[in-house]
Amino acid sequence: xxxxxxxxxxxxxxxxxxxxxxxxxxxxxxxxxxxxxxxxxxxxxxxxxxxxxxxxxxxxxxxxxxxxxxxxxxxxxxxxxxxxxxxxxxxxxxxxxxxxxxxxxxxxxxxxxxxxxxxxxxxxxxxxxxxxxxxxxxxxxxxxxxxxxxxxxxxxxxxxxxxxxxxxxxxx
Amino acid sequence: xxxxxxxxxxxxxxxxxxxxxxxxxxxxxxxxxxxxxxxxxxxxxxxxxxxxxxxxxxxxxxxxxxxxxxxxxxxxxxxxxxxxxxxxxxxxxxxxxxxxxxxxxxxxxxxxxxxxxxxxxxxxxxxxxxxxxxxxxxxxxxxxxxxxxxxxxxxxxxxxxxxxxxxxxxxxxxxxxxxxxx
Numbered sequence: 001x002x003x004x005x006x007x008x009x010x011x012x013x014x015x016x017x018x019x020x021x022x023x024x025x026x027x028x029x030x031x032x033x034x035x036x037x038x039x040x041x042x043x044x045x046x047x048x049x050x051x052x053x054x055x056x057x058x059x060x061x062x063x064x065x066x067x068x069x070x071x072x073x074x075x076x077x078x079x080x081x082x083x084x085x086x087x088x089x090x091x092x093x094x095x096x097x098x099x100x101x102x103x104x105x106x107x108x109x110x111x112x113x114x115x116x117x118x119x120x121x122x123x124x125x126x127x128x129x130x131x132x133x134x135x136x137x138x139x140x141x142x143x144x145x146x147x148x149x150x151x152x153x154x155x156x157x158x159x160x161x162x163x164x165x166x167x168x169x170x171x172x
Numbered sequence: 173x174x175x176x177x178x179x180x181x182x183x184x185x186x187x188x189x190x191x192x193x194x195x196x197x198x199x200x201x202x203x204x205x206x207x208x209x210x211x212x213x214x215x216x217x218x219x220x221x222x223x224x225x226x227x228x229x230x231x232x233x234x235x236x237x238x239x240x241x242x243x244x245x246x247x248x249x250x251x252x253x254x255x256x257x258x259x260x261x262x263x264x265x266x267x268x269x270x271x272x273x274x275x276x277x278x279x280x281x282x283x284x285x286x287x288x289x290x291x292x293x294x295x296x297x298x299x300x301x302x303x304x305x306x307x308x309x310x311x312x313x314x315x316x317x318x319x320x321x322x323x324x325x326x327x328x329x330x331x332x333x334x335x336x337x338x339x340x341x342x343x344x345x346x347x348x349x350x351x352x353x354x
Binding site: 044045049050052053054056057060061062065 | 174177178179180182183186189190193194196
């Protein structure tokens with residue numbers, strides 16, 4: 001596929017592929033300039049050094065962190081914001097003008113960084129836990145509690161029936 | 173690393189923040205340890221503000237958070253004893269800081285759990301730095317995960333005799349069961 005950089009041919013059709021390629025080119029340019037920036041031999045106390053560290057700081061920040069900072073002013077965490085967004089529905093109108101509520105299409109989003117940190121920690125923790133019987137007992141106990149919480153309701157539902165409960169039989 | 177160790181106050185702060193943001197990616201944390209980032213962050217985080225006024229508090233917190241993130245996924249047995257002992261102080265400093273967020277405290281406690289699993293010298297260093305009272309305070313944190321992580325940290329100390337003299341096993345067992353039942 002040939003990409004026209006100027007894009008002045010009067011074609012109004014929006015081409016996502018061209019935009020993605022442009023974005024990738026920009027990203028590759030940024031990635032390519034990092035080794036050059038690292039080669040610079042600057043005085044650590046100069047303003048240029050501060051500018052360079054500021055650039056590196058901006059290059060390493062993640063979207064999630066920026067989002068968390070923006071939401072911190074509203075006293076809400078990103079997780080709470082996601083839950084609110086989940087509850088929010090797109091309101092559309094049908095042919096007669098009545099408002100129809102439709103659930104938002106779930107987009108594929110990457111897992112949160114906190115979750116990633118915790119999921120990554122698990123394998124290393126296993127190796128650590130191997131040397132700590134007390135911690136192993138706690139985790140085993142925690143898993144047992146979770147299973148009980150999950151499986152108890154169906155058992156109760158089976159027990160509470162008219163055949164089993166005399167009071168329910170008499171009322172029916 | 174050069175800007176983090178020799179730069180001006182603002183440069184150090186920006187470099188520490190960049191270091192912490194780099195450590196968000198777990199696959200890079202090993203390289204950070206290999207290239208001396210862990211040691212440097214520990215030095216920055218434990219610097220005395222009276223003798224080194226150029227290191228701001230924000231830079232110290234960022235550096236300590238970078239240490240915490242690094243040690244969450246790094247096997248502590250692969251580190252040298254000096255590195256493990258040197259990491260205890262900055263982690264406790266961040267734990268007891270009033271401006272620290274729940275995430276920072278949580279990651280510090282996970283790192284401490286990993287470090288304390290190594291042996292007696294780490295336990296003694298932790299107790300000498302008044303870590304018991306610090307983590308004891310976090311056992312009653314508002315955040316559930318912080319409470320659990322703090323309890324787990326104290327569980328790793330359960331084999332230490334000095335710790336057993338401070339708190340009874342029964343008391344911590346009750347806390348442990350209480351928080352895991354939530």
